[in-house]
Amino acid sequence: MKRVLSIAAMLAAVGVASAQTITTPADAFNAGKDFANTGKGVAGGKINGATGSNVLPYYSTTAPETANFQEGRNLIGGAGTNKQIQCETYKAPNAFQQQECDAVNFMSKNPTQRPKFTIDKQTDPILTGSKGVINNPGSIPGASTQQCRVERVKNPATYITETCTETQTLENLSCKRVLKVACDPERDGCDQGGIVPNSWAGDMATSFTPDGAGNYILQFGTIADNYWGGYGAVYDRNLTFDIRDVGLITRFALTRAAYDDWLMVKVNGTTVYVGPRGGDRLDVVQQCAWTDWETGQCAYYSNVVQYCATCFSGPELSTSWNFGLNIDVKPYLKNGSNTIFMRTVVAGGGEGAIQLTTRQLCPRNCYDQWDNSQCAPLEQRAQ
Template identity: 40%
Template sequence: MTPRQSMAKPRSAGVWAVSRKARWRRHSTPMASRRNTADGRPDARPQGAPHASRLGVAALGKGQPFPAVRALIRDAWSALNEALPSIVLVRMPILLLVCLALPLAAPAADLTRDQALQLGKDFGNTNNTGVSNAAASPDLTTVPSYQGTSVPETQYYGSGLGIEDAARQALPNSEVGSFVQDSALSRPRFNIDRNDPIVQRGDAISADPEALLGQQLTGQYSGCQEVTTTTAPATWSEEYCTEWGMDQQVGCQKTLNLSCNRPIECDAGGINLDSVQSDMRWTYTYPYLTIGTISDNYWSGYCAVFDRSTTFTIEDINKVQEFTLIQAGFDDWIKVVVNGTLVYVGPYGGDRLEVVTTGRFRRVQYGASSYGWCELSTSWNKSLNIDIKPYLRTGLNTIDMRVIVAGGGEGWIKFKATQYCDCQWSETWESTCGALEQQAQAGMCVQQSQACLEPGETRLIDGIEVYRDCWRYDLSYLCATGETREEPYCQELHDRGCSQVNSTCVSTLPDGSCYEYQQTYRCPQGNAATQTVMNCGGQTFCLDGDCFDAGY
């Protein structure tokens, strides 16, 4: 200690504080004066003005607020009012803090504490409805990345497993999907399990690093320690085994559907129109055959009987799809007979239609004990639905019509006649194999078999007998699963404590994905040579038996 140091009088803590405060005032006062001048504030707080300990309040407490602060608060107030409808309710705490801070735009001395709180409440109540409406009916255009409701993915809603089939079909043409699948199928295969020596050694080091490292990892050495070091490494051999990609059998079915495309002009109800002979006017306009003239009172007489007959040829009754009596118009009575079979008596039904004389009067008998006057004073138009196909036959057919008229009258009948024409068959296959066929084209699947579940038979479609060799097929595909299986020797290498060190693809599928791997293992053969050395905190460092000199 020098004489000067020994003669210095120690200063108390209070003296040092006063001295430092004085020095600070000497240096800070000019700086404060320059700063106040730059900001447009008075050099000193007006006498009697309260002290303010915080920056914002202090600025307001000295009189007028800073121009920059006033502008900042005004801009914040405007931005808040514009953004308020989209503020989410979870941001309400932040909104409350901002609202409570806004009264600072007025001088602090102008508001009491209660006035400031009331101003905040009024502001919140005024905008409460707008915030609630924004939460109940948010403006979705403000949601980041919102794309509306008409997005392509909506087509999969309610499709069940259809989305999987769509994904399979899109996979071959998807760059991302192909990359993921190719990576899964082609990357090297490393099987690391908990029994692998490398994993076990790592677990042991993690569990007790001090014991296995042979030295303390924390603190400082206070002396030398005996440790065992490796002087000659262990010997290893390389062994190989094979691992194959796993396949799975996937089935699907195809069902044949036939539809008959027949032109309308071939359809005349099975009737050979050139063979039609009638003593009445007749017309055929698909699919209606009309016999007689649709008009009024072109016949006359009292209890007069008009018998008319129409003949035609049907080439094949099996091709007749429909032959139905659908309408009859007459005045006063009518009877229709097809190939000798009575099919209709009108207007009251019956089993006959004859003009008979009873006493002094001529009457119409339409049943065993049913009679009526010849004149009914009505032009009948009856809607019917009488199937006459059972009474028709291949070859010549005859339709007889009897009309009884009193005064003036008429008679006509109308049929709906359609036939099965020779078809141009349209074949479609209802298939569940679409995705598998796509994967087969991409080389990910291979069709192995095709079996007929519904073999050759004749079926009646649209009234026509159709034969096909097979109506439904079952197909089987072999597809890669992305998983693998090992030969038994791989497990033997695991049991011997070997570690996998490499993986090589030796066989690929048509799509380039790896199907067969050669796995390389490193297996221990001989133990390492060791010796005991003194570890003196820096000269020797060993990690898992690999030692070197760390001293210098």
């Protein structure tokens, strides 16, 4: 209490020293600024850790809550939830000690008790008043900033007169009959070796099996439930395989993704899928979950998932996704070694697996055929 009285007396003295005639808002602003500049040094100099134990009741550097800090790496969500439950029924022996639970109860109930406002675009004066400016922003009729308008441009027609002369000449002409190799039309649904068999190498279960309709299904990972664990845990997996001839491949598409909670797929370094919310990346980053109101610094960081430059979410989505897809990844393939990268982010428990549907050209039957297209017109003219 002595500390409060001394600061109050000091501020009162500053207020007297700064007294001046106030007649306009600018005078009030300048008076407040002068008051703050005069008193900030005096007040700030008396607020420090050395005097805290003398003037603040229950001040201590060994509060029980310090055990929750652990250099900023502890998960304090549970401690906060326990404090909320405890304060619902707790009654302190005096009003001073009751302030902590009063503040906790206020913050717990505040979101449901605060008034909510609805802005109607049909009646709100700010929105309705701006329609005229939006529809006709130009202040000068015909200006480039005015509303779009129709202009007629006339281009006169131009005429060209051309003449030609045709004469008949006699000449000796020769031609060639060409032997060409003709082949049956292309068809697919076979395994012609464009994808090198048994070239798969990955750090998860891999299978390459026919589906009975001419397709081969490449599965990377196991479609099961919760065989990985962690909160915001990242599981990176790679599958490599060889392609002898990309031209033989008619389809190579990502057709299924089964995972919990997040998944990203890359083909030879190009991102082809981020789910379940889309995006262009899948990273686990730390964000400040709680700020110390005394220091203004973050007191606790938690893991969040970033899936675009401004997109963040908690890791836990509580869903095992199983999406049927049709994403063409053939443009990203190449002859030689290819790599499919899969990143799964789980919270609590999770899994990750993908399926790709592939299809290749079938061998073609070919035969010899004479091409008489050069000589046939000459033979017709000679008749």
